[in-house]
Amino acid sequence: MSGDAGCTTLSDAWAFAVLVWQTLTLTHPFVGDLVDGGEPELEEEAFAGRLPWVRHSTDARNVCTSGLPPELVLAGRLIELARRTFEEGVTDRQRRPGVAEWVDRLHAAADQTVACPGCAGTYFVTEAACPWCDDPRPSVVPVRIERWHPGKGLIEGAVRLGQLPLTAEGLVLRLRITRGVPGVTGRQPHLELRLVERGIQVRTMPGFEARVAPIARAHEEQHLVSGRGRVVPANGWMVLFEEPGQPQRVAVLGRRA
Numbered sequence: 001m002s003g004d005a006g007c008t009t010l011s012d013a014w015a016f017a018v019l020v021w022q023t024l025t026l027t028h029p030f031v032g033d034l035v036d037g038g039e040p041e042l043e044e045e046a047f048a049g050r051l052p053w054v055r056h057s058t059d060a061r062n063v064c065t066s067g068l069p070p071e072l073v074l075a076g077r078l079i080e081l082a083r084r085t086f087e088e089g090v091t092d093r094q095r096r097p098g099v100a101e102w103v104d105r106l107h108a109a110a111d112q113t114v115a116c117p118g119c120a121g122t123y124f125v126t127e128a129a130c131p132w133c134d135d136p137r138p139s140v141v142p143v144r145i146e147r148w149h150p151g152k153g154l155i156e157g158a159v160r161l162g163q164l165p166l167t168a169e170g171l172v173l174r175l176r177i178t179r180g181v182p183g184v185t186g187r188q189p190h191l192e193l194r195l196v197e198r199g200i201q202v203r204t205m206p207g208f209e210a211r212v213a214p215i216a217r218a219h220e221e222q223h224l225v226s227g228r229g230r231v232v233p234a235n236g237w238m239v240l241f242e243e244p245g246q247p248q249r250v251a252v253l254g255r256r257a
Protein backbone atom coordinates (compact mmCIF):
# COMPACT_ATOMS: atom_id res chain seq x y z
CA MET A 1 0.00 0.00 0.00
CA SER A 2 2.84 2.39 0.71
CA GLY A 3 4.56 1.44 -2.55
CA ASP A 4 8.03 1.14 -1.04
CA ALA A 5 8.45 -2.64 -0.91
CA GLY A 6 7.27 -5.70 -2.82
CA CYS A 7 5.01 -8.56 -1.83
CA THR A 8 6.64 -10.96 0.63
CA THR A 9 5.55 -13.17 3.51
CA LEU A 10 5.94 -9.99 5.61
CA SER A 11 3.37 -8.11 3.52
CA ASP A 12 1.17 -11.20 3.80
CA ALA A 13 1.56 -11.01 7.58
CA TRP A 14 0.41 -7.38 7.41
CA ALA A 15 -2.61 -8.23 5.23
CA PHE A 16 -3.54 -11.12 7.52
CA ALA A 17 -3.39 -8.87 10.59
CA VAL A 18 -5.65 -6.30 8.86
CA LEU A 19 -8.12 -9.07 7.99
CA VAL A 20 -8.17 -10.41 11.56
CA TRP A 21 -8.77 -6.95 13.02
CA GLN A 22 -11.43 -6.04 10.47
CA THR A 23 -13.25 -9.39 10.72
CA LEU A 24 -13.44 -9.33 14.51
CA THR A 25 -13.96 -5.63 15.30
CA LEU A 26 -15.79 -4.77 12.04
CA THR A 27 -13.48 -1.77 11.58
CA HIS A 28 -10.18 -1.30 9.70
CA PRO A 29 -7.18 -0.96 12.05
CA PHE A 30 -6.22 2.38 10.45
CA VAL A 31 -9.70 3.81 9.91
CA GLY A 32 -10.36 5.58 13.19
CA ASP A 33 -12.59 8.62 13.74
CA LEU A 34 -9.97 10.92 12.19
CA VAL A 35 -9.92 9.01 8.90
CA ASP A 36 -13.62 8.17 8.97
CA GLY A 37 -14.59 11.84 9.12
CA GLY A 38 -11.73 13.14 6.97
CA GLU A 39 -10.99 13.67 3.28
CA PRO A 40 -10.77 10.57 1.02
CA GLU A 41 -7.01 11.20 0.61
CA LEU A 42 -6.59 10.59 4.32
CA GLU A 43 -7.77 7.02 3.81
CA GLU A 44 -4.92 6.36 1.37
CA GLU A 45 -2.47 7.66 3.97
CA ALA A 46 -4.07 5.40 6.57
CA PHE A 47 -4.00 2.26 4.41
CA ALA A 48 -0.31 2.93 3.73
CA GLY A 49 0.35 3.03 7.49
CA ARG A 50 1.37 6.71 7.48
CA LEU A 51 -1.16 7.55 10.22
CA PRO A 52 -1.27 5.98 13.71
CA TRP A 53 -3.44 2.90 13.97
CA VAL A 54 -6.60 3.06 16.09
CA ARG A 55 -4.99 1.65 19.26
CA HIS A 56 -1.57 3.30 19.04
CA SER A 57 0.11 3.27 22.48
CA THR A 58 1.32 6.88 22.40
CA ASP A 59 -0.52 8.62 19.54
CA ALA A 60 -4.29 8.85 20.03
CA ARG A 61 -5.03 10.99 16.94
CA ASN A 62 -6.88 8.21 15.15
CA VAL A 63 -8.85 6.48 17.96
CA CYS A 64 -11.91 4.55 16.87
CA THR A 65 -15.29 4.84 18.60
CA SER A 66 -17.22 2.63 16.15
CA GLY A 67 -17.21 -1.14 15.65
CA LEU A 68 -16.98 -3.80 18.34
CA PRO A 69 -14.70 -3.19 21.37
CA PRO A 70 -11.40 -5.06 20.70
CA GLU A 71 -11.33 -6.36 24.30
CA LEU A 72 -14.56 -8.26 23.67
CA VAL A 73 -13.59 -9.91 20.41
CA LEU A 74 -9.80 -10.24 20.63
CA ALA A 75 -7.94 -11.52 23.66
CA GLY A 76 -5.19 -9.32 25.14
CA ARG A 77 -2.55 -11.37 23.36
CA LEU A 78 -4.18 -10.82 19.97
CA ILE A 79 -4.33 -7.06 20.59
CA GLU A 80 -0.61 -7.27 21.39
CA LEU A 81 0.09 -9.03 18.08
CA ALA A 82 -1.84 -6.25 16.33
CA ARG A 83 0.20 -3.64 18.18
CA ARG A 84 3.45 -5.27 17.11
CA THR A 85 2.22 -5.35 13.51
CA PHE A 86 0.69 -1.87 13.25
CA GLU A 87 3.19 0.01 15.42
CA GLU A 88 6.68 -1.50 15.39
CA GLY A 89 5.93 -3.43 12.19
CA VAL A 90 5.01 -0.38 10.11
CA THR A 91 8.61 0.62 9.49
CA ASP A 92 10.44 -2.50 10.63
CA ARG A 93 8.79 -5.36 8.75
CA GLN A 94 10.86 -7.98 10.58
CA ARG A 95 9.07 -7.14 13.81
CA ARG A 96 5.67 -8.19 12.48
CA PRO A 97 4.41 -11.45 13.98
CA GLY A 98 4.12 -14.16 11.32
CA VAL A 99 0.83 -15.71 10.22
CA ALA A 100 1.61 -18.93 12.16
CA GLU A 101 1.80 -16.97 15.43
CA TRP A 102 -1.54 -15.34 14.63
CA VAL A 103 -3.10 -18.74 13.92
CA ASP A 104 -1.84 -20.18 17.24
CA ARG A 105 -3.15 -17.20 19.19
CA LEU A 106 -6.50 -17.20 17.37
CA HIS A 107 -7.00 -20.88 18.22
CA ALA A 108 -5.98 -20.27 21.84
CA ALA A 109 -8.46 -17.37 22.09
CA ALA A 110 -11.27 -19.38 20.47
CA ASP A 111 -10.62 -22.18 23.01
CA GLN A 112 -11.49 -19.69 25.76
CA THR A 113 -14.95 -18.89 24.40
CA VAL A 114 -18.39 -20.28 25.27
CA ALA A 115 -21.57 -20.21 23.20
CA CYS A 116 -24.54 -18.25 24.56
CA PRO A 117 -27.71 -20.38 24.88
CA GLY A 118 -29.78 -17.20 24.43
CA CYS A 119 -28.40 -15.71 21.20
CA ALA A 120 -25.89 -18.36 19.98
CA GLY A 121 -23.14 -15.74 19.98
CA THR A 122 -19.79 -16.68 21.49
CA TYR A 123 -17.72 -14.77 24.02
CA PHE A 124 -14.82 -15.17 26.42
CA VAL A 125 -15.56 -17.44 29.37
CA THR A 126 -14.15 -14.75 31.70
CA GLU A 127 -17.29 -12.61 31.17
CA ALA A 128 -20.07 -13.09 33.75
CA ALA A 129 -22.80 -12.57 31.16
CA CYS A 130 -23.21 -12.57 27.38
CA PRO A 131 -22.02 -9.16 26.07
CA TRP A 132 -24.40 -9.43 23.09
CA CYS A 133 -27.70 -10.22 24.86
CA ASP A 134 -26.94 -10.06 28.63
CA ASP A 135 -27.99 -13.68 29.28
CA PRO A 136 -25.99 -15.10 32.20
CA ARG A 137 -23.00 -17.25 31.26
CA PRO A 138 -23.89 -20.97 31.16
CA SER A 139 -22.32 -23.10 33.88
CA VAL A 140 -18.91 -24.43 32.96
CA VAL A 141 -17.01 -27.58 33.91
CA PRO A 142 -13.27 -26.93 33.62
CA VAL A 143 -11.24 -29.33 31.48
CA ARG A 144 -7.54 -28.91 32.23
CA ILE A 145 -4.95 -30.17 29.78
CA GLU A 146 -1.96 -31.50 31.74
CA ARG A 147 1.02 -33.79 31.30
CA TRP A 148 0.98 -37.34 32.60
CA HIS A 149 3.79 -39.83 32.93
CA PRO A 150 3.39 -43.61 33.47
CA GLY A 151 4.89 -44.32 36.88
CA LYS A 152 4.78 -40.67 37.97
CA GLY A 153 1.19 -39.68 37.30
CA LEU A 154 0.26 -36.05 36.67
CA ILE A 155 3.37 -33.91 36.31
CA GLU A 156 3.14 -31.06 38.82
CA GLY A 157 4.62 -27.73 37.83
CA ALA A 158 4.74 -28.61 34.12
CA VAL A 159 4.15 -25.87 31.57
CA ARG A 160 0.48 -24.97 31.66
CA LEU A 161 -1.22 -26.31 28.56
CA GLY A 162 -4.46 -24.53 29.26
CA GLN A 163 -7.97 -24.99 30.51
CA LEU A 164 -11.02 -25.33 28.30
CA PRO A 165 -14.66 -24.67 29.24
CA LEU A 166 -17.10 -27.59 28.91
CA THR A 167 -20.72 -26.41 28.71
CA ALA A 168 -24.06 -28.04 27.79
CA GLU A 169 -23.04 -27.50 24.14
CA GLY A 170 -20.29 -30.11 24.56
CA LEU A 171 -16.60 -29.72 23.79
CA VAL A 172 -14.61 -31.16 20.89
CA LEU A 173 -10.92 -31.76 21.59
CA ARG A 174 -8.80 -31.66 18.43
CA LEU A 175 -5.33 -33.12 17.76
CA ARG A 176 -3.88 -29.65 18.32
CA ILE A 177 -4.99 -29.96 21.96
CA THR A 178 -4.78 -33.72 22.56
CA ARG A 179 -1.38 -34.30 20.96
CA GLY A 180 0.00 -30.83 20.25
CA VAL A 181 -0.15 -31.42 16.47
CA PRO A 182 0.53 -28.16 14.60
CA GLY A 183 -0.99 -26.88 11.36
CA VAL A 184 -4.06 -28.03 9.49
CA THR A 185 -3.72 -31.68 10.69
CA GLY A 186 -4.16 -30.39 14.24
CA ARG A 187 -7.73 -29.33 13.43
CA GLN A 188 -8.87 -32.96 13.18
CA PRO A 189 -11.29 -33.82 16.02
CA HIS A 190 -10.01 -36.56 18.35
CA LEU A 191 -12.86 -36.84 20.83
CA GLU A 192 -15.94 -35.13 22.19
CA LEU A 193 -17.00 -34.43 25.78
CA ARG A 194 -20.65 -34.01 26.69
CA LEU A 195 -22.38 -33.24 29.97
CA VAL A 196 -24.95 -35.94 30.72
CA GLU A 197 -27.08 -36.65 33.77
CA ARG A 198 -24.61 -39.07 35.39
CA GLY A 199 -21.44 -37.12 34.61
CA ILE A 200 -19.45 -36.57 31.42
CA GLN A 201 -19.72 -38.66 28.28
CA VAL A 202 -16.42 -39.22 26.45
CA ARG A 203 -16.76 -40.31 22.81
CA THR A 204 -13.97 -40.72 20.27
CA MET A 205 -14.13 -39.88 16.57
CA PRO A 206 -13.81 -42.68 13.95
CA GLY A 207 -10.22 -43.94 13.75
CA PHE A 208 -9.29 -42.66 17.21
CA GLU A 209 -9.06 -44.22 20.64
CA ALA A 210 -8.77 -42.80 24.13
CA ARG A 211 -8.87 -44.11 27.68
CA VAL A 212 -10.53 -42.81 30.82
CA ALA A 213 -9.19 -43.36 34.30
CA PRO A 214 -9.82 -42.17 37.87
CA ILE A 215 -6.92 -39.80 38.62
CA ALA A 216 -6.11 -41.42 41.95
CA ARG A 217 -5.85 -44.92 40.40
CA ALA A 218 -4.86 -44.14 36.82
CA HIS A 219 -2.16 -46.80 36.74
CA GLU A 220 -4.43 -49.66 37.82
CA GLU A 221 -7.78 -48.74 36.28
CA GLN A 222 -8.21 -47.63 32.69
CA HIS A 223 -11.16 -48.08 30.38
CA LEU A 224 -10.95 -47.94 26.60
CA VAL A 225 -13.30 -45.42 24.97
CA SER A 226 -14.72 -45.88 21.49
CA GLY A 227 -17.17 -44.11 19.20
CA ARG A 228 -20.03 -45.51 21.31
CA GLY A 229 -18.85 -43.41 24.23
CA ARG A 230 -18.48 -43.97 27.96
CA VAL A 231 -19.82 -41.95 30.88
CA VAL A 232 -17.48 -41.06 33.75
CA PRO A 233 -18.14 -39.06 36.96
CA ALA A 234 -17.92 -35.28 36.46
CA ASN A 235 -15.01 -34.94 38.92
CA GLY A 236 -11.81 -36.82 39.66
CA TRP A 237 -11.40 -38.53 36.28
CA MET A 238 -9.11 -37.93 33.35
CA VAL A 239 -8.85 -38.82 29.67
CA LEU A 240 -5.66 -40.34 28.29
CA PHE A 241 -5.08 -39.57 24.60
CA GLU A 242 -2.31 -42.11 23.88
CA GLU A 243 -1.27 -45.66 24.80
CA PRO A 244 -1.00 -45.71 28.62
CA GLY A 245 2.63 -46.87 28.50
CA GLN A 246 3.95 -43.54 27.25
CA PRO A 247 4.20 -39.98 28.61
CA GLN A 248 1.42 -37.85 27.18
CA ARG A 249 -1.09 -35.06 27.45
CA VAL A 250 -4.27 -35.82 29.39
CA ALA A 251 -7.52 -33.97 30.07
CA VAL A 252 -8.38 -33.63 33.75
CA LEU A 253 -12.18 -33.38 34.04
CA GLY A 254 -13.86 -31.11 36.58
CA ARG A 255 -12.44 -30.75 40.04
CA ARG A 256 -9.57 -33.01 41.01
CA ALA A 257 -11.67 -34.69 43.78
Ligand SMILES: [Zn+2]
Nearest residue numbers: 116119130133
Ligand atom coordinates in the same frame (compact mmCIF):
# COMPACT_ATOMS: atom_id res chain seq x y z
ZN1 LIG B 1 -26.21 -13.99 24.17
